[in-house]
Amino acid sequence: MPAERSGRAQYTDILTALRDIVAADSADDVVRAALTSARATARADAAFWMDAREDGLHMVAGSGLSQPEVHALSHIPPDRGLGGEVLRSGGPASTPDYSADPRAIPRMRQLLEREGLVSAAAVPVSGAAHVDSVLYVVSRARRPVESEELRALAGLASMAGELRERAAERARAAQDMRTLEDDRERSRAERELYLATAESMLSGAGLDHCLELAGDAWGASVHLEGPNGRPPRPGNPTVDRSRTTGCVREFRVPGTDNATLTLRGAAATGDDSVRVLAALVGMDLARHRAALETEIRLTDHLVRSLLDGSKDELRRLWHRALLVGLDLGVPRAVVAVGGDRHVDRALLDTLGRRVRSRVPGAQLTTFEGDAFVLWPVRGDAESTVLATHLAAIVEECRPHMLGAGIGPVCRRAEDYPAAVREARFALRVGVHGRRERAVVSVESLGMYRLFAHVGGVDALAAAAEESLAPVLRADTRDGSDLLHTLQTYLEKDRRAAETARALHVHVNTLRYRIERVCKLLRVDLDDPDARFFLLLALRLSTVVGRRDGR
Template sequence: MITIGALVGNAALELRILESGTSGALSESVTWVHNTELPDPSPYIREKELVLTNGLWIDQVTPAEFVANVRRAGAAGIVFGLRAERPRTPEGLVAACGEAGLPLLEISPAVPFTAVSHAFSAMYADERQRDLIGMVRRGDALATALSRGTGASGVLRVLTRDRDLPLAVVDRMGRLLAADGAELDAGQLRTVAEGLARRPPALELDLGDGRAALFLVGAVGDVDAALVCLRPLAELTATERDALEQAARFLSLEVARQQAVQAIEMRFAGELLEMVLSGGRRASEVAGRLQAFGVDPTGALAVCTVAFSGEAATVHGLAEMVGEFFADEGVPAVVAGGTNDVVAVLAWRDSEDELPALGERLVANVAERSPGRRPVAGLGGVVAHAGDLRQPLLQSREACRVLRRTPGGPAVRGFRELGTHRLLLGLVDPETLSAFSRDLLTPLREHDARRGGDLEPTLRAFLDHDGQWAATAAALHVHVNTLRNRLARVTELTGRDVGRTEDRVDLFLALAIDAMA
């Protein structure tokens, strides 16, 4: 970075400071030098340029007007060139610069402006050369770090070796991949993930205790993560930004490598599920495949299937979230992501009664990392060894499918807990079910809305009490005759007699379907 102070330090230029400007002005970056004698040079001066002038404009505008024009253009300062006709810098110019907080330098009559231009060019060339050499060396160090398998943490160490910057790498799911000098809480990680999900992605975010710059990390054309610097972009020098952008490109290589590894692992995990489902000769390969993933095939095994309620396809990143959860829990597991769900086959050392609690922790963890979505988990029970996995796998996926189509239902259930009617309903087209429920319940609801009646609540109470008249009447605090009259009206409106088993089943299913909607 070239500054006014650096130019003054060049004794050959014979520069003398008359006004230092605002605090720190002499240490700010100068982009170039601009020689002008125009009364208003503002249209031609770029921001942070140093203006060189002999004052030939002095008969056309006052020094205060000239300074105001230069200031408006955002110039770094003014260098006034002394000459035989004007051996001293005009006092009005000195006063105007002092008032405007603009640095003012005086240059000896013996030194031409071209000497300043040449000196600036030489300094600029040296600076660019240093930057390029630094970039090459940094690139070598980054490549070495990645080749040694140090990953994102190695990249950050290379950056912070030369620059005191608080850095972190966060992926688009809000996971902290690495950090050096930076601490991000769960809320800040979520903010970064939300920023990366925008289109276009955010390049700067407010993290609550200050603004942070984001340098995007991508593989195969998508944004997968961000190199986060806990400083605003405006406070970063051009050299620092170049270094961070270079590091982000190297991190993209690391992300691509990780994605390739994950894709291979996911393919092998998917093949494992196919082996389990196919049975027969391929079933003999299951034990070896489980062992390759670090899961003991001779011990007890359980199956858990996860998906998001109401979503037909698997959300990107769900398999990684599930895998990380089991890793944090210390449970060896094989996780396979499918089109509609994510299946985990896990080693289970506890009793089967403990499995629902693990499922509850799993969906809570996924829900926290997936705002706005509702995860569900179907459990397939525990088996003694790998040869018996087919049934719990089928049951786990079926339970998950039923839960996924029941937005208001439980988040975690085992196959046997759901009840036969729920499993059967899960096999029928949702629109068909909805039409069946609507045809039966709409007349009751319209009647209750018009008359302020209680037919639907009465029907629900009657079915909840297994068709027992006295128990239902007591629960509703009405006489049994009142209950009979209400249910007779239900029969008139729906065409279903609560006294007949098959009609009672229809009404029960209509209410169950309504609860699943």
């Protein structure tokens, strides 16, 4: 034991230590103050506190130990040593020489000998109905611990245990209060998030912006997957599920066919909050579907009115156009898109996504099997790149074999009926003409665009073929080249020598072929009208003739 100290000095140390115990803010501070007070009360060189658990006593804190890290992992079985006796009896236990005591635990004996500690005492720290902890004091001198010292230590331990529990209760209450405040703050933040999300949805900001708001608030990446994102994976369940791999959580969006709201990252929010957002997303998708269906109906009606409306009908179009956000004061090119098959609703949706990704203000509908796009053109630059955009869209829609016909730019409602016919005519020229092209502008057809208003491609092709039918049959039957000879002869203004050189034949051969053509067609090429109509039929055959060669 340390050197004799006056009773007054020891009493002062004890009071100071007790004051520190009472003033301690945390449970750990109570234990440290209790160890200091215990050393002063028992005139001990060291003290340590061990908590009782199911498998025995475990070190909590020590004071005066020269190697505290060695004792940090100390463990005493519940039925061994002085601590085991304290747990069994509920009273104090002591020994003047721990190394010679039969209750000594070999490992604890080694640790105390390494510290030079000899005598030891242990007192219970009792809870409501059992011993919660054990307070140990040890000294380097060999001496018995007096009963008065044990009673004082037991009282100190009991008070420290009660104060420790109160400090722990205060800590738990403070933690509960912090948790409550965090929950309130989270609820407030999520309420603001839901309001901001709803306002963004109603203002037309788009789901991407709304999900970005949620991701910023939760500290995670939020995505909509399924019909509005990537295609849903086969076998996706229709109930919520969470996946721990990569911190991914998925929630079904109500009112959709297998769409999911996916969170990636350690999101600082609960599942219920995400389900509320998923419900908001579902309502917004339903609103967009209803708006889209209304827009489709109104746009269909509008385009049909533009196609075949009377003057009275055209005067009412301005009001209808505003209902679908279509400002007829904005110049728009009429574009016809189609192929060998009718454009169905699924293909129209695909076209709509491709078109609106390039020009959000475009309107689409179907009419008589083809898709029609009213493409805003606000300047010469946009008009120039229109064909490039359409060529890319047609390519992106493969394997559908589509073509596009670009009609004129309309600036008044009265311009649309003629523009629609010309756009369809250009489409038919590209899809069915011998010069196969994915995109054809009616402007590139020159004067042939006039034929858009006199029966269409099929009627023109039939008329051209009927005029040239005898020559076509002869070429097919005999393998001759009469049609090409006739066209070259007329284009060379009936100059025989020049025509023969172009065809790489003798002039006599050319004259023979021309005579045969005149007999087959029963025409006189000296007649200007006959030459005009034959050349017109040849040109129409080139522009609108069928690629099957009929």
